[in-house]
Amino acid sequence: MKIGIIGAGSAGYVAALRAAQLGGEVYLFEKGEIGGTCLNVGCIPTKALIAGVHHARQARESAILGVLASDVRIDLNKLQDHKESVVTTNVRGIEYLLQKRGVKLNRLDAQIVSPKEIVAQGEKFEIDKLVVATGSKPACIPCAKIDGKYIMSSDHILSLREVPKTLLVVGGGVIGLEFAGIMAGLGCQVTVVEMLERLIPVDDEECSRAAQKFAQINNIEVMTGAAVTQLFPDGDAVQAEIDTGKEKVIRRFQKCLMAVGRQPNLDEQSLKKIGVDYDRKGIKTDSFMQTNVKDVYAIGDCCGGYMLAHVAYAQGKTAVAHALGHDTLPMRYDNIPRVTFVHPEIAACGLTSKQLEEKGMTIKWSKFSYMASGRARAQGIKDGFFKIGVDQEGIIRSAIIVGENAGEMISFYSQAITMQTPIELLEQTIIAHPTLSEMAIEVVETAAGHPLHA
Numbered sequence: 113m114k115i116g117i118i119g120a121g122s123a124g125y126v127a128a129l130r131a132a133q134l135g136g137e138v139y140l141f142e143k144g145e146i147g148g149t150c151l152n153v154g155c156i157p158t159k160a161l162i163a164g165v166h167h168a169r170q171a172r173e174s175a176i177l178g179v180l181a182s183d184v185r186i187d188l189n190k191l192q193d194h195k196e197s198v199v200t201t202n203v204r205g206i207e208y209l210l211q212k213r214g215v216k217l218n219r220l221d222a223q224i225v226s227p228k229e230i231v232a233q234g235e236k237f238e239i240d241k242l243v244v245a246t247g248s249k250p251a252c253i254p255c256a257k258i259d260g261k262y263i264m265s266s267d268h269i270l271s272l273r274e275v276p277k278t279l280l281v282v283g284g285g286v287i288g289l290e291f292a293g294i295m296a297g298l299g300c301q302v303t304v305v306e307m308l309e310r311l312i313p314v315d316d317e318e319c320s321r322a323a324q325k326f327a328q329i330n331n332i333e334v335m336t337g338a339a340v341t342q343l344f345p346d347g348d349a350v351q352a353e354i355d356t357g358k359e360k361v362i363r364r365f366q367k368c369l370m371a372v373g374r375q376p377n378l379d380e381q382s383l384k385k386i387g388v389d390y391d392r393k394g395i396k397t398d399s400f401m402q403t404n405v406k407d408v409y410a411i412g413d414c415c416g417g418y419m420l421a422h423v424a425y426a427q428g429k430t431a432v433a434h435a436l437g438h439d440t441l442p443m444r445y446d447n448i449p450r451v452t453f454v455h456p457e458i459a460a461c462g463l464t465s466k467q468l469e470e471k472g473m474t475i476k477w478s479k480f481s482y483m484a485s486g487r488a489r490a491q492g493i494k495d496g497f498f499k500i501g502v503d504q505e506g507i508i509r510s511a512i513i514v515g516e517n518a519g520e521m522i523s524f525y526s527q528a529i530t531m532q533t534p535i536e537l538l539e540q541t542i543i544a545h546p547t548l549s550e551m552a553i554e555v556v557e558t559a560a561g562h563p564l565h566a
Contacts, residue, residue, distance in 0.1 A: 113137065113436055116230045116239035118222050121148020122421040123412025124245035125206055127428030132213035134436045139237050140215050141222035141230065146203050148247050149374075149413070150421040153267040156202060158290055160195035161270070162453050165297030169455060176492045186298060192273055224382035227408045241407050241435040244388075244395060245428070248374040248413035253282060256343040256370065262350045263343065263368045266291065275300050276366035280352055282340050284311040286452045288371035289323055293454045296330045303333040303365070305340055305354055312452060316464050318499060319452070322514040326454045343368065376414045393417075399442030401431035409435055418448055446509075447529040451519035456496055459522035462510040462529050468501065475501040475509060480555035482515050484565045487546040491516070498555040500525065506534040506560075517548055524552045535560050 115131050117124050120142035128140040145152045164186055171181040210217050220232035224244075230237045250265035252258050260268045266287055275298045281288045284306030292302045304327065306313070311323035311334065327334045335356060342353035350368045354361050376394040389396040389404045394416025401409045409431040412424035426443060433440035452458040468475050482488040482496035496515020500508050511525035528538060538556045543549050558566050 113241065114139065114239045115241045115243060115432060115435060116222075116237055117141065117243040117245055118224070118230070119148065119245035119247055119412070119414075120146050120206075120210075120217070121245060121247045121412060121424070122150045123247075123424035123428045124148070124243070125210065126425045127243055127245060127411060127432045128215045129209060129213055130429045131432035131436065132215050134433060134438055136432065136436050138213075138215045139218065139230070139239065140210065141218045141220060141232060143219065143221040146206050146210075146217075147199075150424075151202055151206070152199055153270055155421050157195045157199055157270050158266075158294070159453060160198050161191060161294045162290065164191040164194070165294055166455065169297065174492070188275060188298060189273055192271070195270070224379065224386060227386055227405055241409065243428075243431055243435070244383075244403075244408070244410040244414060245412045245424075246377045246379060246414045248419055249377045250370060251373045251375045252370050253340060253343070253372055255341060256282075256368075258370055259345065262345040263370060265370055269295075269367075269369050272367075277301065278365045278367070279303070280305065280340075280350065280363070280365040280368040281371055282343070282368065283371035283373065284308075284323070284334065284336065285314070285371065285373060286312060286450075287373070288369070289326070290453050291369055291371060292332050293326070293330060296332050301331070301333075303335065303363070305335045305338050305352075307337070307339045309337045311336065312458070314464075315450065315458075315460050316466075316510075316512060318512050319458050319460055319514070322456070322458045323452065323454070326456070326458075330455075374413065374419055376416055378414060399444075400434040400440070401427050401443065402434065407435070418445065418450075420448070420450065423448060444530075447526050449519075449522045449526045451522065453519060456515045457513075457518035459513045459518035460511065461522050461525045462501070462508070465501065465510065468509060473509065474504050476503075476559065477501050478555055478559035480551050480558055480563075480566055482548075482551070484554070485546075485548060485551050487548050487550070488516070490546065493548075498551045500555050500559055502535060502559045506536060507532050508535065508538075508556075508559075515548075521549050521552060524549070 114137045116139045117128050118141050128138045131138045168184050168186050171184045222230050222232045225231050227242050258265050278301045279295050281292050281304045284304050296302045310320035338356045341355050349364045352363050395410035397410050401411050411427040411431050413419045430443050449461040480498045493516050499512040501510035503509050508528050535556050
């Protein structure tokens, strides 16, 4: 069976690899960079920069462990070289895997003629199934225009080799906060403006409070409940009018990062031609990622919803398995881990407290502090906590971890939520000592009514 996949980002390339594994004849089209946003200008390169800032911070804050460091500096050029090397290596790795699996990669601008035909630079490709994986693009506020020099998207700021003295970040979500942390760690004075009343507003208030504390510790100015009403380059700087709700203030910044999220990247003309349902939020699909048009699937950021690489991976695998007639489970979204890579990391999984309340679920919340962990104390870690929400049947429905390595540990709860494992069974899990991950069970024991170290 021939499968045509348009877009080789996180969703598209994973779908191609899995389809090839399942015996499909795969045609993958990508006019840009293999790996898409995540690999080239998102998840991976930002974590390379965050790693540099993290190691510098550790050196400065390790006196309690007997590590005495002075004049700790970051060579931004070397850090950027490292970031670019990581991206190049990962892209080559994916290209190798595609070739190894026999995926026919076409570095062409593909156009959808029908659900059974794709045209790329005059060449026709007849297919049996079509998968749309066209990704997303940075969004912008109405009063501004991204120019890449003064008003930048996350794509642009990743390549800076000089640290601006001042930076305005428009948007206090995950993207805005991660870049605020990077730039503050490099010595920039950062101001974050968020239109809603709290930072990372899509997650629980507990996460927002942790984000606010992170900003305060890093001397990041935060203006919530505020809106940028005018924004334009002015000489060698950016001028912004900010409505705080009480007054309008005029501020100047050397650079501005537009971090108000991303929007689906849609070929509306082609979608209309073949009759696929979509709106400004993305392409509409069922739980197997199939659109309203037979044999046409859509995966990844172009569908809206959780614009996360790991969600895109799952959607890609689900879509092609279904398209090729293999047994597969439908997508579910009550077990999605979400991580904001600041210091300390802020991770969450499952439904938010608001979503649980809307479902009318009775939830018992339990908490365990990093301060009660022997390993955390040994490492000099003082801040952080685990928090879980358990329903009346003893099933975890929500989890939050704030602290060192939170992003590495939150998946424990994703698995527990996925398998709907009662906390009585989870208590039987034995985790190596001494580790930070022991706290995952400590909070479960707390929820079960017999805390050991709390």
